[in-house]
Amino acid sequence: MNTLELLRTKFNYPFPALKNPYADQLQEITETQWIDGEYLWLYEQNPDLRKKYKKTKTAHIASHWFPTASFERLKPICRLMLWTLYNDDLYEEGTPEDIGYVHDRTVAVLNGEIGAAEAEIPLGNMLESLRQELLQFIPQESIIRFSEMISRYFAGLKMELTYKRNKTFPTVAECIALREDSICLYPFLQLTEVETEIILPPEIHQHPVIRRLQALACHLVTYFNEVQSVNKDEATGSIYYNIVKVIQHEYGISLEEACLEDLRLHNEDLKEFVTLQASLPDFGIWQDAVVNWVHYMSMVLSGWKNVSTKLDRYNGTAFPNAAELREKFNQV
Secondary structure, three states: OOOHHHHHHOOOOOOOOOOOOOOHHHHHHHHHHHHHOOOOHHOOOOOOHHHHHHHHHHHHHHHHHHOOOOHHHHHHHHHHHHHHHHHHHHHOOOOHHHHHHHHHHHHHHHHHOOHHHHOOOOHHHHHHHHHHHHOOOOHHHHHHHHHHHHHHHHHHOOOOOOOOHHHOOHHHHHHHHHHHHOOOHHHHHHOHHHHHHHOHHHHHOOOOOHHHHHHHHHHHHHHHHHHHHHHHHHHHOOHHHHHHHHHHHHHHHHHHHHHHHHHHHHHHHHHHHHHHOOOOOHHHHHHHHHHHHHHHHHHHHHHHHHHHOHHHHHHOOOOOOOHHHHHHHHHO
């Protein structure tokens, strides 16, 4: 079946799809100053792999998710986007035990509890730079909430590696729950205030409707991503936490039928998201800011479709070879 055609024609969003005008400038920084500069040592002996990372166009993804951010405010988002790619690939061939150590050290660096040198993890310097950049625009309290969402991502990643090591499938419900965390969208949603320049109080972030909207956003990106990456996941042995493959396994149906069930679940959650967005509770003096924040959240969904259907990482063969990653992991 043509999964790309399914994504383009059936996964539809009633939200604007904008793009930040600084995308090209920040992609240039990503490629020359970061991939071939600060972080060259990671893949210095592998120019082909570096080329694959460049083709993923992480700054362009960030530019669809944060379409109105200034150049200075978009820059840390782009660094985070590259970090998520490196981190995912670096530890995809790791073990749940390895993840525990990296998890703790990552959160400690982001919160300013330890420095990069003390952390002794491969991406420590990247995280320290990210923290310093974010502190220009948001307070420590926001950084802590952001790092809590990074923590959720690592918890999801650890569960994925457990299923992969054991070669067992979770249930569909369990898979949706773990992918909600491991898709790593929660951290980006917290950084919306970098773009809007409005720091919302904790009680809004903790409100059940806002929490539900964020969960739905994570689900929607995941449902889209699972169809998009099913061929990649089959090639890398990552089928145990791809929702489409889990549906196929649990219900004993064809891949095409599993993709259509994934689409049905997607559309159910999209309907709930649209309904909640249209009937938000009264947040008093924060009402306009909350409405705007949810609006920006919705553009992540349409933006992901707009940019990701054009990326070779998901639609071709431009993703790292598992053996290359395993070798690099063992070195670091």
